[in-house]
Amino acid sequence: MNQVKCDCGHVNPHGTILCEACGKIIEDGTQITAEPVIDMRYEGSARRSQTYNKSIIDKVWNFFSSVKVGVWLIIVTLIASSLGTILPQEMYIPTIMPVAEYYEDQYGWFGRLYYDLGFHNLYSSWWYLLLIAAIGVSLVICSLDRVVPLYRALKKQRVIRHESFLQRQRIYGSTNDPVNDQSFELVKEQLKKKRYNIREDNGNILAEKGRFSRWGPYVNHVGLIIFLIGSMLRFVPGMYIDEILWVREGETKVIPETDGQYYLRNVDFKLEVYDKETDNEAFGDALDSAGMVAKNYQSDVILYKTKGNTVAGEEPELEEVDSTSIRVNEPLKFEKFALYQVNYKLDELSKMSFLLTNKSTGKTFGDITVNLNDPEKLYELDNGYSVQLMSYFPDFEFGEDGNPTTKSRVPNNPAFVFKMFSPEKPEGEVSFVAIQQTIEPLGNNEYKMAFNGIETKDVTGLTVRKDLTLWIIGLGGLIFMIGVVQGAYWNHRRIWIQRKGDEVWVAAHTNKNWFGLKKEIQLVLEGTEIKEPLDQLKENQVDEGEKD
Amino acid sequence: MITLSENLLYIAFVLYLLSIPFFGGAIKQKKNLDHQQNSSKWATIGIVISSLGFASQLGFFFTRWSIAGHAPVSNLFEFTTFFGMCLVGAFIIIYFIYKTPLLGLFTMPIALLVIAFASMFPTDISPLIPALQSDWLHIHVTTVALGEAILAVSFGAALIYLVKVIDQTKNSKSTTWLEVVMYGLIATLGFVIVVSAFSFADYKAEFNWVDKNENEAKVEYHLPALVGPNQGELLTEGKMEPLVSVPGIINAKKLNTVIWSFGAGILLYGLLRLVLRKRIGAALKPFTKNINLDLVDEISYRSVLIGFPVFTLGGLVFAMIWAQIAWTRFWGWDPKEVWALITWLFYAAFLHLRLSKGWHGEKSAWLAVIGFIIIMFNLVAVNLVIAGLHSYAGS
Ligand code: HEM
Numbered sequence: 001m002n003q004v005k006c007d008c009g010h011v012n013p014h015g016t017i018l019c020e021a022c023g024k025i026i027e028d029g030t031q032i033t034a035e036p037v038i039d040m041r042y043e044g045s046a047r048r049s050q051t052y053n054k055s056i057i058d059k060v061w062n063f064f065s066s067v068k069v070g071v072w073l074i075i076v077t078l079i080a081s082s083l084g085t086i087l088p089q090e091m092y093i094p095t096i097m098p099v100a101e102y103y104e105d106q107y108g109w110f111g112r113l114y115y116d117l118g119f120h121n122l123y124s125s126w127w128y129l130l131l132i133a134a135i136g137v138s139l140v141i142c143s144l145d146r147v148v149p150l151y152r153a154l155k156k157q158r159v160i161r162h163e164s165f166l167q168r169q170r171i172y173g174s175t176n177d178p179v180n181d182q183s184f185e186l187v188k189e190q191l192k193k194k195r196y197n198i199r200e201d202n203g204n205i206l207a208e209k210g211r212f213s214r215w216g217p218y219v220n221h222v223g224l225i226i227f228l229i230g231s232m233l234r235f236v237p238g239m240y241i242d243e244i245l246w247v248r249e250g251e252t253k254v255i256p257e258t259d260g261q262y263y264l265r266n267v268d269f270k271l272e273v274y275d276k277e278t279d280n281e282a283f284g285d286a287l288d289s290a291g292m293v294a295k296n297y298q299s300d301v302i303l304y305k306t307k308g309n310t311v312a313g314e315e316p317e318l319e320e321v322d323s324t325s326i327r328v329n330e331p332l333k334f335e336k337f338a339l340y341q342v343n344y345k346l347d348e349l350s351k352m353s354f355l356l357t358n359k360s361t362g363k364t365f366g367d368i369t370v371n372l373n374d375p376e377k378l379y380e381l382d383n384g385y386s387v388q389l390m391s392y393f394p395d396f397e398f399g400e401d402g403n404p405t406t407k408s409r410v411p412n413n414p415a416f417v418f419k420m421f422s423p424e425k426p427e428g429e430v431s432f433v434a435i436q437q438t439i440e441p442l443g444n445n446e447y448k449m450a451f452n453g454i455e456t457k458d459v460t461g462l463t464v465r466k467d468l469t470l471w472i473i474g475l476g477g478l479i480f481m482i483g484v485v486q487g488a489y490w491n492h493r494r495i496w497i498q499r500k501g502d503e504v505w506v507a508a509h510t511n512k513n514w515f516g517l518k519k520e521i522q523l524v525l526e527g528t529e530i531k532e533p534l535d536q537l538k539e540n541q542v543d544e545g546e547k548d
Numbered sequence: 549m550i551t552l553s554e555n556l557l558y559i560a561f562v563l564y565l566l567s568i569p570f571f572g573g574a575i576k577q578k579k580n581l582d583h584q585q586n587s588s589k590w591a592t593i594g595i596v597i598s599s600l601g602f603a604s605q606l607g608f609f610f611t612r613w614s615i616a617g618h619a620p621v622s623n624l625f626e627f628t629t630f631f632g633m634c635l636v637g638a639f640i641i642i643y644f645i646y647k648t649p650l651l652g653l654f655t656m657p658i659a660l661l662v663i664a665f666a667s668m669f670p671t672d673i674s675p676l677i678p679a680l681q682s683d684w685l686h687i688h689v690t691t692v693a694l695g696e697a698i699l700a701v702s703f704g705a706a707l708i709y710l711v712k713v714i715d716q717t718k719n720s721k722s723t724t725w726l727e728v729v730m731y732g733l734i735a736t737l738g739f740v741i742v743v744s745a746f747s748f749a750d751y752k753a754e755f756n757w758v759d760k761n762e763n764e765a766k767v768e769y770h771l772p773a774l775v776g777p778n779q780g781e782l783l784t785e786g787k788m789e790p791l792v793s794v795p796g797i798i799n800a801k802k803l804n805t806v807i808w809s810f811g812a813g814i815l816l817y818g819l820l821r822l823v824l825r826k827r828i829g830a831a832l833k834p835f836t837k838n839i840n841l842d843l844v845d846e847i848s849y850r851s852v853l854i855g856f857p858v859f860t861l862g863g864l865v866f867a868m869i870w871a872q873i874a875w876t877r878f879w880g881w882d883p884k885e886v887w888a889l890i891t892w893l894f895y896a897a898f899l900h901l902r903l904s905k906g907w908h909g910e911k912s913a914w915l916a917v918i919g920f921i922i923i924m925f926n927l928v929a930v931n932l933v934i935a936g937l938h939s940y941a942g943s
Contacts, residue, residue, distance in 0.1 A: 041904070067904040071897050078893040085883040085930070092882075106760065107797060123881045217903075242876075274675045282550065282615045286672035297678050328678035329874050340876040463876045473878070477865050484860060488853040512853070512903070515846040 010156065013149075015051030018044025020156040023165030037536055038168040040509055043157075045149035064138045065145040073138055077131045084122035087114050136228045139221045147218045154211060159201035161496055161507075169496075169507035171518065173533030179504045183528035187497060190524045196495070204498040214511065216487020223480030230472035241466040245339070248350065248373065249457040252304070252318075256464055258337065263304040263318055269344055269458035272296040297341050299326045299460040303334060326462065336466050343461025349411045351455040354433070356385060356420060359448050365422070367452050372411035384423045387449070391417040396434055404432070420447045493517050495524070506533040549615055550673070556608035557629065557663075563601030564636065564660050570594030571652035575835050591649035598656060599640055605633045616673045618681075621689040623674050624931055628666030630690070631927070634697030635659040638851070642701055646847055650839050655704035661733060664740040665928075684870035691862025692888075696923050698855030699895070703920035705848035706913035711829055712836035712844070713910055722910075723827060729917060730828040734820070735813025739805070742812045746771050753787035755780040760796035767801055775804045845909055848916050849902060856895050863888040887926040894922055 004012045010021035018038065019026055025038070038044070049065040052058040063069055087110075093102055103111035103120060118125050166172060188198055188205065196207035234240040243256045247266040255262040272295040276287050279295070287293060304318035324332055331338040353369040366381035372394060379387045391404075396415035399405035404415060415434035425446060432439040433449050493510040506525070510517040518535065525532055574591035609630065612620040620626040639655040642648075676685070707729070714722045753769045757777035767777055776782075776790025777800040794800050817828075824831045867888065868878035879885065898915045901907040907915070 067900055071900050071905070074893050074897045074900070078890050078897070081886050081890050081893075084881065085886050089881055091880075279675065280615075280617055282673045283675040286670075286674040289670070289672065290674070293675050294677055295675065329682040329684075331873065331876075338876075342876060465876050470872070470878075473868075477868070481857065481861060481865060484857045488857050513846060513850065515842055 008158075008162070010158075013046040013152075015046030015048075016044065017046075018153075018165065019162070020045065020153045021158045022160065022162045023157075024162035025164055036168060037170045038165070040169075042146055042150050043153035045153040047145050047149050049145045061141060061145070064134075064141040067142065070135070070138045070142060073131065073135050077128075077135065080122070080128060080131060083119055087111060087120070089122065090120045132228070136225060139225055143218050143221045147215075150214065154214065157206075159199045159206040159496075160204050160498065161206075163500060166496055166498065166500075166505050166507040169509055170514070170536050171506075171508040171521070171533050172536060173506050173531055174500075175504045175506075175529060175531045176502070177529055178502070179529045183530060184497075186528055187524060187530065190526070191495070194520060194524060196493075205496070207495045207497070208493070210490040210492045213486055213490035214492045216483050216485075216490075218483070219486060220480045220483025223476050223478070223483050225476070226479060227473055227476030230469045230476055233469045233472065234467075239468045241337075241464060243464040244343070245462045245464050246343075246345075246459055247299075247301075247462070248348065248459045251373070255337070255339075257466065260316070261306055262321075262334065262337075263306070263316075264339070264462075265302040265304065266460050267300040267302060269460045270296065270298045270300070271344065271346065271458075272298075297328055297344060299341055299462065300324075301326055301332065301339075303332065326460075331465075336468060338465045340463040340465060341460070342463045345459040345461070347456040348459050349414060349454055350457040352414060353452045353454075354387075354418075354449040355452045356381060356387060356422075357448050357450040359446060364450070370414075370416070372414050384421075386421045388419040388421070388428065389416060390419050390430070393434075416449075418449050420445070420449065422447060491516075493520070495521060497530070504530055506530060508533065549611065553608050553611035553615060554671075556604050556611065560601040560605035560608060560633075561660065561663055563597050563604060564656055564663075567594045567598040567601065568653065568656050568660075570597065571649045571656065572835070574649035575653065575838065588649075591647075591652075594649055594652055595640065595643055598636060598652065602633065602636050602640060605629075605636070609633065612673065618676055619686040619690070620673070621693070622676055622680055622685065623670070625666050625669040625671045627689060627693065628669070628927065629663050631693045631697055632659045632662035632666065634694045635662060635700050638694075638697045638701045639704070642847060642851070646843065648839070648843070648847065650708055650836065651701070651704055651844075651847065653835060654707050655701060658700065658704060658733070661736050661740070665736055668740060668743045679874050682870060682874060684866065684873065688862060688866040688870050691858060691866055693862075695855050695857075695859030695862050696927075698851050698858060699923060700920055702848045702851035702855065702916045705844045705851060706916035708836055708839060709841060709844045709848060709913040710910070710917070711832045712839060712841060713913075714829060716827060716830035716833055723829060725914075726829040727827055731813060731817050732921075734817050734828075735809050738812030738814075738816050739809035741816075742771065742808045743805070751787075752784060754783040756783060757781070757800075758796060769801060769804065771804060771808050773800075773804055774807055775800050777801070841909070845912065848913060852895060852898060852916065852919070856899065859895070860892060864892060883930050884926070887922075887930050891919070891922050891926060894919055 002014055004014060004016055004026055006012060006019035006022060006024055006026060008019060008022040008024065010019055012020055012026060016026050018024070018040075020043070023044075025044075047065075049062045053062060087103070087107060090099055093099070096102070097105070099120065100112075100115050103115040105111075107114065114120060122128055184203070184205070191198055191205075191207045194209070196209045199206045199208070241257045245253065245256060245264070247253050247264055249266050249269055252263050252265040254260055255264050274283060274287055274293045274295045276284055301324065302320055303322040303324070305321050306316040307319045308317065321334065322332070326332045326339055326341045328341050331340045333339075349372055351369050351371055353367050355364045355367045357364050365383065365385045368379040368381070368387055370376075370379075370389065370392075375389055375392050377389055379389070381387070393404050393406040393415040394409055394411040394413075395407040396404055396413050397407055413435060415432070418431050418433060419428040420431065421428045429445040429447055430440070430442050431445055431447075431449055432441060433451075438448065491510055491512050493508070495506065495508045498505050498507075506521070508517055508521055514535070522532055570590050571594040574588050574594060609620060612626075616622075621630050635655060636659045639651060639659070642651060710722070710726055714720075714726055716723060747770060751770055751772065753773060755767050755769065755773070755777055757765055757767055758779045759765050760778075766783075772788040773780075773782075773790040774792075776793040778793060778796040780790060780793050780800070782789055794803065820828060867885070871880065871885075872878040898912075898919060901915065902912055
């Protein structure tokens with residue numbers, strides 16, 4: 001790679017436009033602008049994307065390092081994102097019918113089209129993810145393309161700058177009248193008051209402040225990249241767990257994905273609503289118009305850990321770890337897990353009791369209680385009576401073949417086949433009992449199972465979450481915030497005050513907020529003979545866009 | 549206590565309104581607006597009045613907080629009035645940096661519109677549902693509103709820029725679009741006037757109708773029904789019969805309100821044009837005679853620079869932290885979340901265009917206008933039209 005030596009003696013990398021040290025335009029024939037003001041972006045340093053354009057790699061590099069491309073990617077992503085909000089996404093629609101049907105049923109042909117285009121799952125579509133990935137790639141390349149040359153140029157800059165550099169700054173002016181040294185001292189003092197760092201060389205001044213703000217964009221882009229990497233890590237097995245755990249009151253269940261290490265007992269589930277009488281009376285009107293408003297969803301739980309090693313099939317020995325309440329906004333955390341209150345079901349059937357009754361006399365011979373979640377096979381009663389539970393259908397319906405089956409294991413609609421033994425009928429009588437109906441398949445029975453009450457329990461629905469990517473995502477967010485604040489709340493200002501022959505030249509540059517810089521120069525030069533420099537681009541009508 | 553709180557809001561509203569003529573007067577008086585030396589008496593009075601209004605609204609905010617037991621940012625009325633208050637606050641701060649009464653002439657009416665718009669929604673103090681019972685409610689919502697308000701100041705400054713820079717002697721795309729923006733503001737005023745007028749007259753018309761799932765339901769209109777609900781049947785006697793009715797998947801009541809607002813907007817706009825005998829933009833132009841274009845451009849840009857990190861913090865970072873705690877995941881592609889992302893992406897594009905592509909002045913001003921439209925869309929349309937987890941119960 002051929003390097004370029006400037007007249008001032010500094011050796012610049014190939015592709016440099018303005019000498020890193022003195023700012024003289026390096027005339028290799030390519031980049032001389034005819035405009036009165038030089039393009040100060042990235043200090044005219046040698047950027048790969050502006051230097052090479054031969055191989056495929058160069059072309060890809062140049063494509064992704066262009067801000068124009070970056071902005072287009074952002075705009076396309078923005079428009080694509082908005083499309084996903086026209087109709088609800090698949091995850092927010094009720095699961096009452098097949099998805100395709102739902103969209104057509106609710107939104108007609110438009111819903112159908114929306115579904116066919118895949119917009120019902122837009123944010124996990126391959127092309128949406130590709131857009132995000134392209135932004136990520138662009139972020140990496142555009143930052144690398146700029147940060148190193150910019151760093152070099154700012155580090156190598158000398159106090160004394162070439163005339164062409166100073167004259168062609170946007171803010172520039174010269175003073176022909178003699179300027180005495182006291183004025184220089186005064187200016188320095190006033191610059192210091194404004195917190196400028198001052199470097200001097202042979203009576204010339206470079207005052208600079210806020211250089212670190214130039215790194216803001218690169219810091220924030222690094223933060224974004226870390227954030228994006230963090231979001232991708234979710235797909236690595238073991239990093240992310242999302243399970244639902246339903247636990248009935250009184251029940252103890254193993255917590256999924258904990259290798260059988262942790263168990264949870266639901267002691268009590270509570271649903272509270274606002275009450276006009278007892279709650280803040282200011283809510284009265286709102287409650288009148290809204291009706292019931294939920295106040296609290298809460299599961300009182302006990303968390304257990306298994307003790308020692310358990311052999312498969314054996315009941316584990318449990319040790320209480322924590323006894324607490326889980327509420328919305330107050331998850332229970334242990335190790336890397338968190339349990340969230342997300343759902344509930346009130347009054348699920350839990351037990352049903354029946355009286356063994358003689359149909360003709362009405363006499364009863366004891367009652368049995370069937371635990372609907374864990375029924376027993378045989379219920380012994382006194383005096384030689386007993387009942388056998390031959391079959392149990394927790395969620396009963398008639399199957400296609402006409403035989404009873406169960407839809408699920410949840411006791412929504414329990415049905416039983418009982419065999420009732422009595423001294424008179426030692427072989428037993430069979431009875432099919434469901435809610436509101438009894439069938440006696442083998443002819444008329446002498447005995448029946450008379451319904452004698454139910455017990456219900458609430459069920460709590462918890463989300464079991466483990467997310468090992470959170471800290472990476474948080475770190476990315478933090479770095480992003482630091483970067484934006486760094487770049488947005490400070491700016492990089494430089495003021496050159498140099499003696500050129502008998503004249504004193506003042507030039508200045510800032511990466512943003514020219515108005516503020518001009519005000520500051522005005523204050524700094526106050527009380528001296530040095531004339532205020534002029535803005536060579538009056539009324540910012542000029543496009544100073546990057547040419548890439 | 550509640551009456552006190554509400555009166556404080558009225559007082560604030562009246563004071564904001566009163567401040568406007570003073571900012572207007574300041575401009576007539578002053579020659580060099582960008583030199584702070586001769587900041588005029590008029591401007592001083594204007595800023596004192598608007599600061600008093602701000603203090604009064606703060607009083608409303610904190611009394612309501614103490615009555616409700618939670619920060620009053622939990623429904624559309626509360627959030628939107630808070631947004632208006634932040635807008636005034638952001639203006640006051642910027643006024644002290646740049647000493648520009650003209651900015652008051654443009655931002656105070658916008659703040660007034662925002663607050664008036666807010667008052668059209670149910671103002672009841674509402675209890676918090678479990679998902680909202682978190683300190684993150686205050687942290688997240690107030691930061692978002694503040695960020696959006698600072699970004700809205702950039703809209704105010706951009707509007708000044710456009711009014712001044714656009715050549716009104718001939719018809720152009722720019723003059724047309726500027727009128728569209730003005731019409732948008734006027735239509736909001738139209739909405740406020742129409743809703744207030746019929747609510748003052750206590751207009752109520754009840755309908756039976758059939759929803760998209762073939763269920764019968766009742767709906768009460770508070771504006772005469774130009775557009776009636778699906779198979780609607782007027783129950784209240786002596787009220788207007790709908791001119792047309794719409795299918796069940798469309799919310800006829802909201803559509804009716806929108807039509808009324810746009811209609812009232814057209815009427816008002818037409819009236820103004822008749823009285824002024826020129827475009828609204830042209831009528832405002834003389835006010836901007838003495839303003840320095842560079843200065844308003846910089847105010848607009850700096851507001852974006854200051855507002856963008858605040859918005860990111862509130863609208864994305866705090867939002868994600870809270871979502872992780874309340875809904876088990878930090879991001880769920882809920883419409884409100886998506887629109888916050890869109891807003892953020894848009895302003896990121898704005899900053900890139902400005903910094904790297906040199907989009908200064910007029911282009912930058914148009915971007916600030918579009919940004920504000922996106923913010924308002926998220927505030928209004930996403931809440932009222934696209935329902936999601938976030939949607940506060942609106943009317
Ligand atoms: C969502 C994605 C992005 C966000 C949020 C973002 C954010 C930012 C911010 C806040 C700045 C500082 C702007 C200012 O201070 O005015 C910046 C600067 C910049 N960004 Fe991005 N950016 C994103 C994507 C990209 C992409 C894809 C590119 C690639 C082309 C890119 C290239 C740049 C460049 C070149 C700068 C200016 C650096 C300088 O002048 O020193 N950005 N970015």
